[in-house]
Amino acid sequence: MATIRDVAKEAGLSTGTISKALSTPERVSKKNLEKIQIAIKKLKYKPNMLAQKFRAKSSKTIVVLVPDIANQFFASVISGIELVAQNRGYSVLLGDTRDSAVREREFVRMVETKLADGIINLRPYKKEDAILPQDDILSVSASSCEGTPSYSVRIDNVGAAKKAVSHLIALGHKRIGVISGLKENPHNIDRFNGYKAALADANITYDPKLVVAGDFNYWSGLTAAEQFSIMKPRPTAIFSMNDEMAIAAIRGFKDKGINMPEDMSIIGFDDMEVSRYCIPTLTTISQPAEKIGEKSAELLLQLIEGKKPETEEYILPYEFVIRESIAPPKI
């Protein structure tokens, strides 16, 4: 492997000049620039970035911690992060933690040991179970929840859920079921609080029987629909903690001969691509996933470059997208 010294020798110049030619070519004479070009080509010289980074004491890399990489929403957030990072000359190291704290710590170690400059965490957490933030680690929490410590970018989950449920109430619904996500999941908790708040506002008493436990996955939405279909009295509308379960539930209700939206209204959360296509198309909360990613990256890069951001918490606007899946209750 050719080094900068080999190039210098080949071009009959010093390493300093080669280095300059690479970083600020305008400050090197044209003649020498040409010689250098030729030498580089001849030797197939590629700068050793490991050496560059070592010397610069900065890896120009940020780690993105993802609980589950095969997830549309996260993929969009990552997309936004990469956009900003690349524009600023940073690379993105994806850390699929698969919800394991051990794996999460490993990635934190990477920044402790200089392999990365900072972390964006896509796993929502409350204060209690937080590994991050850590004193000596620059980190930002993306798509976080209420009460996330330190820098964070998110939407108002409570408000969004409340808005959705209030809309159902305004349509005339009184018995509104919930397909919940994982119990301990902070997003689930926030959205659930929004649900309760909407009921409280309308003086509807909260009935825990109307809450069916799901796990954010398709299958659990299907099961939930079955349970709702045999309830007496049956709810007239459902608020699902994500689109995937909502879409499964639509399917499940149809199998039981319950038609949407005539017999049953349903609202999801996320606005996945399929939600525009399913039958009926799904009313849902749309999160600005890419924007969340972009904002998080901007925040982290600010921190890395030693600037102090104005605010700790950035709350981005969501959108309540009304589609075919809701209607006033019968009677």
Added chain:
Amino acid sequence: MATIRDVAKEAGLSTGTISKALSTPERVSKKNLEKIQIAIKKLKYKPNMLAQKFRAKSSKTIVVLVPDIANQFFASVISGIELVAQNRGYSVLLGDTRDSAVREREFVRMVETKLADGIINLRPYKKEDAILPQDDILSVSASSCEGTPSYSVRIDNVGAAKKAVSHLIALGHKRIGVISGLKENPHNIDRFNGYKAALADANITYDPKLVVAGDFNYWSGLTAAEQFSIMKPRPTAIFSMNDEMAIAAIRGFKDKGINMPEDMSIIGFDDMEVSRYCIPTLTTISQPAEKIGEKSAELLLQLIEGKKPETEEYILPYEFVIRESIAPPKI
């Protein structure tokens, strides 16, 4: 940030001893080991891995090129890769190329510039449009297709497709439709060849009208089902190039009053998790995704460590999983 020299000073020893204490503690006296431990804790010393890697001239990192990160199958393959890599002390850098050659090149540059030691490519390609392999880059192609240049790990797509279609023929089906994936996609091509081979074996003439173009996504499966439902005569069975489209098609057929498997048989490809749950459960080809990942990683690490693998092409066994979605045709 404390360096190894600071620790040496604090412990009253030389840097060499500290270094040894970190790598081969058994070769350092217990007394000194203790002193060193204390010094490290006091100074909160963390070795600078950028320096370590620089000196070792090896990043102990492999890049995994993924066309689309939000994809179950790829996620499983990556899982297998990470398993092997971590056991051998390598980290995995995920490169989501989003099918862009530019982005792909960027990751190739990382290994040229020492930021990574080798590449595992999850994008299938034929000889013509290959960026990899490249002379000076160690790479392995995972989940590749027929005719992939250089080291590769895959299943026999042609054989698998042929087996599935032959099974339909054996059940008595003669008009067998296809929901294809993206036209240029090599997996699509291989599987399509398998389909044709099965027809040829049974002396059934290939009818291009029975092929509906899809794109591997849910929505295209739905559309395909609509098209098939108005064909006259309608096919009695469908071979779908992946599970996602197959599951969508089941849905689409049901909407048209076509019941599976009585009125229509269907077979998918991939064996996604949902395929075990949908109604009817889906007959499909199961790929050993994790195993493909593991084998690819083993191969690449062998190459990195300078050993020459026995074979260039590793073909892993697939499984034809028969579930409820197929039956003999009516009459």
Added chain:
DNA sequence: CTGTTAGCGCCTTCAA
């Protein structure tokens, strides 16, 4: 505009 030189943090001889 170009060359010289020192040193980033670590590890590995080599000698004690």
Added chain:
DNA sequence: TTGAAGGCGCTAACAG
């Protein structure tokens, strides 16, 4: 078992 010293490839003074 420990210490001293050199060097990995690169860049940033500084001097010319």
